[in-house]
Amino acid sequence: MLRLGGRGLWLGLAVAAAAVMAARLMGWWGPRAAFRLFVPEELARYRGGPGDPGLYLALLGRVYDVSSGRRHYEPAAHYSGFAGRDASRAFVTGDYSEAGLVDDVSGLSFSEMLTLHTWLSFYEKNYVFVGRVIGRFYREDGLPTPELMQVEAMITKGLEANKQELKEKQKxxxxxxxxxxxxxxxxxxxxxxxxxxxxxxxxxxxxxxxxxxxxxxxxxxxxxxxxxxxxxxxxxxxxxxxxxxxxxxxxxxxxxxxxxxxxx
Structure with a gap:
């Protein structure tokens, strides 16, 4: 679970989470056609090495085919540690050790969550979405877990804060x-x-x-x-x-x- 403090903050996140759920119901995060569900052990086979079925990585439970960026993610490449797993936390921390290449984003700040949102937008734009990982962020039926809802609520609150900050800066x-x-x-x-x-x-x-x-x-x-x-x-x-x-x-x-x- 995300480590967040303060009753007011929790109430704010609850409101944002409700807005996220409403957005889902309205189709803003509509279901993807023909996406796969991966267990982590299956995703681990997609590291781009000889005999591997492909080159995939995951971010906040979304799986992307990064074969077109092979030189960045293939074995021995600088970002090879991201391949075949969900290493969401490392996108923010820069910790590329085995201990740091994990999907646990608990304790991250609003600004760090917005960094993840920026990365997610990057992969949505530049690579092909292929599925979801069963585990921390998605259930066995492919629907979001409460933890993913909390992450998205934080991102929503962060985007609102950025919008307000920009408005204040204009003033x-x-x-x-x-x-x-x-x-x-x-x-x-x-x-x-x-x-x-x-x-x-x-x-x-x-x-x-x-x-x-x-x-x-x-x-x-x-x-x-x-x-x-x-x-x-x-x-x-x-x-x-x-x-x-x-x-x-x-x-x-x-x-x-x-x-x-x-x-x-």
Whole structure:
């Protein structure tokens, strides 16, 4: 079982798991036609060696024919340890020892689960899906186990968090920053700062996030309505997001300056 802590987290995963199940029922993860079910011992025969019936690997219980990438997975190749088994954990940890080439993904973080999701997307796009492995992630009838449902729930929650983080970054792009022993530090905003292209520049502000030890510098829009302004909201003050409660000014920096310098 996945080692997850906190009642709130479990409730969140339960909701996400329900969404995953609903998605399955709606056909978003519809059944594959003509896929095989493998037991691990059978899959182990598919290592691409002389006399082997093929070259397969599995990820989160899904089996892919990687024969077209033989030079990466055949015996003695760099990733040969992945062939003929489900080594999901090693895709994240990089541990290619026998102890690390396992399908146990318990204890992995949300971001690590998203890494597995990225790898899964890679294999879906580049290789042929051929079946499922009976065991940790799929039952003998080919249906998902509770552990796979937990993994998919974590991936769903991680994708939602990434989406929210991207939305937040569009609202409060990170500042440009530099430091030198001669001039001290400088923070400034531009129309490309933080990798966010926009039609406004903004001014540096401290953004305080719940749980963060220190605030970080973001660029804040100074004109127009607040980002969360609704049509039926009271008239705005044409100050953009400057009045957001999680923001603070930098001491010694003019409130509307696009550059803040802090000499040594």
């Amino acid at each position: 409060f792009p990170p500042c440009n920053a530099e430091w030198s022993s001669a001039r001290g530090s400088r923070l400034w905003c531009s129309q490309e700062s933080g990798g966010v292209s926009r039609d406004w520049i903004g001014v540096p502000r401290k953004l305080y996030k719940p749980g963060a030890k220190e605030p970080h510098c973001v660029c804040v829009r100074t004109t127009g309505p607040p980002s969360d302004h609704m049509p039926d909201s009271p008239p705005h003050r044409n100050r953009g997001d400057l009045d957001h409660p999680s923001l603070g000014e930098y001491t010694g920096c003019p409130p509307l300056a696009i550059t803040c310098s802090f000499p040594l």
